[in-house]
Amino acid sequence: xxxxxxxxxxxxxxxxxxxxxxxxxxxxxxxxxxxxxxxxxxxxxxxxxxxxxxxxxxxxxxxxxxxxxxxxxxxxxxxxxxxxxxxxxxxxxxxxxxxxxxxxxxxxxxxxxxxxxx
Amino acid sequence: xxxxxxxxxxxxxxxxxxxxxxxxxxxxxxxxxxxxxxxxxxxxxxxxxxxxxxxxxxxxxxxxxxxxxxxxxxxxxxxxxxxxxxxxxxxxxxxxxxxxxxxxxxxxxxxxxxxxxxxxxxxxxxxxxxxxxxxxxxxxxxxxxxxx
Numbered sequence: 596x597x598x599x600x601x602x603x604x605x606x607x608x609x610x611x612x613x614x615x616x617x618x619x620x621x622x623x624x625x626x627x628x629x630x631x632x633x634x635x636x637x638x639x640x641x642x643x644x645x646x647x648x649x650x651x652x653x654x655x656x657x658x659x660x661x662x663x664x665x666x667x668x669x670x671x672x673x674x675x676x677x678x679x680x681x682x683x684x685x686x687x688x689x690x691x692x693x694x695x696x697x698x699x700x701x702x703x704x705x706x707x708x709x710x711x712x713x
Numbered sequence: 714x715x716x717x718x719x720x721x722x723x724x725x726x727x728x729x730x731x732x733x734x735x736x737x738x739x740x741x742x743x744x745x746x747x748x749x750x751x752x753x754x755x756x757x758x759x760x761x762x763x764x765x766x767x768x769x770x771x772x773x774x775x776x777x778x779x780x781x782x783x784x785x786x787x788x789x790x791x792x793x794x795x796x797x798x799x800x801x802x803x804x805x806x807x808x809x810x811x812x813x814x815x816x817x818x819x820x821x822x823x824x825x826x827x828x829x830x831x832x833x834x835x836x837x838x839x840x841x842x843x844x845x846x847x848x849x850x851x852x853x854x855x856x857x858x859x860x861x
Contacts (some may be wrong), residue, residue, distance in 0.1 A: 598734050620766040621730035650737070650755075652762050653825040660822035668747075681755050688832055689825060694817040 596645040598622060601629060606655070609640040609708050610669025611701065615647035618655035628660045634662050642704045651685050659695065672696060674704040720746075720787040721855035725780050726765060728773035736783065740794060743785045747857060748842050756793070756833035760853055764796050764805075768851075772800035782848075792855045797848040802841035805851065806831075832845050 599622035604611045610633055616624065633641060656658075663673055674696045678686070686692060698704045724739045726732050737758045744754040761783070773779045781798040805827045831837055836854040840846050 616735060619730075619733045619737075619762060620770065621733050626754055636741060652759060652766065653823075654766060656825065657822040660820060664820035681752070684752070684755075685759065685829075690813045690817070693813075 597709075599625060599676055601626065603629075606691040606705060607709060609642055609705060610638050611642045611656065613644045613647060617650040618648060618658075620654035623658050626655070626680045627661060630658065630662050634666055639643075639666060639669060640708050641666070641671070641673045642701060642708070643673060643675050644701050645675060645682055648679070648682055651682050653689075655687070655688065656691060663694065672708070673699060675709060676701045678705040717788060719789070720785075722785045724783040726769075726783060727777045728769045728775060728779040728781065730766065730769055730775065732769070732833055733762055733765060739783065740785070744788075744792065744855075749792070749808070749855070749857075753855065754807055756854075757792070759854055760830045761796070762831050763796050763829050764851055764853065767805065767826050768798050768800070772798055772803065784807070785804060790856065790858055792857050794853045796851045796853075799848055803847050804839040804841065806837055806839045828829040 599616040599618060601615070602613045604613070612629065614626070616622070630641065659673060659675070666673055676698045677700055678697065681695070686695070686697065694705065696704070698707065722739070722743055724736070726736060732794040740758045740761045743753050744757045745777040749757065768781055770773055773781070781796065784797060786793045786795070808827050810828055810831070811825065830853065834853045835856045836852070838852045840852070842849045
């Protein structure tokens with residue numbers, strides 16, 4: 596299946612997930628499983644880098660809703676970074692920027708995490 | 714006002730979520746051909762994806778043995794995508810819009826597809842199957858009059 600993939604990195608103890616391709620009802624379960632595993636391992640600082648993501652539907656938005664409460668309840672966050680304008684319009688359409696910390700760049704998200712812990 | 718369709722295209726879709734990428738490609742090609750700008754092509758593709766996701770998941774329970782159809786028609790005024798299915802009738806246009814403040818406060822997920830469709834399309838209508846209509850039809854319309 597080539598229409599969606601992720602890569603995982605760690606920067607300054609922050610887990611970064613790079614998204615590539617198309618996040619729809621077919622591919623969203625892949626990401627849900629991956630974030631679910633991180634949350635279960637106790638990971639509290641997650642940045643999702645959207646730079647390589649070409650498309651998102653409501654099923655993709657739903658993945659972040661599944662975990663945000665649990666991770667914030669224990670003092671962590673999932674920050675969303677580097678969205679293309681098209682992908683941001685889908686978040687913006689329904690007011691998701693009210694709930695999620697969406698930053699222009701990955702570095703901005705890293706700074707927010709490190710500022711919060713110092 | 715209805716004007717005669719000048720162009721039509723159809724696609725048969727298996728009730729499998731793996732079909733969504735092909736659905737979007739089909740819709741995008743037709744929307745580009747109709748002259749819509751890229752941002753509008755994206756919106757139309759998103760709306761049809763949401764509508765088909767609902768049909769595949771809720772109407773056909775992801776049974777890949779079942780099929781439904783997309784019909785795209787273009788008149789001087791309108792670009793119309795009809796999603797035609799033979800499952801139990803369900804009118805999504807009757808669903809009230811969600812209270813997003815409550816939605817976020819309660820960390821809900823799911824159930825936003827219809828809301829997205831209504832936000833990005835100009836008209837959304839549902840015609841349940843009956844003696845006159847052989848299929849349930851969800852009709853999504855984008856106005857072509859303002860396309861330069």
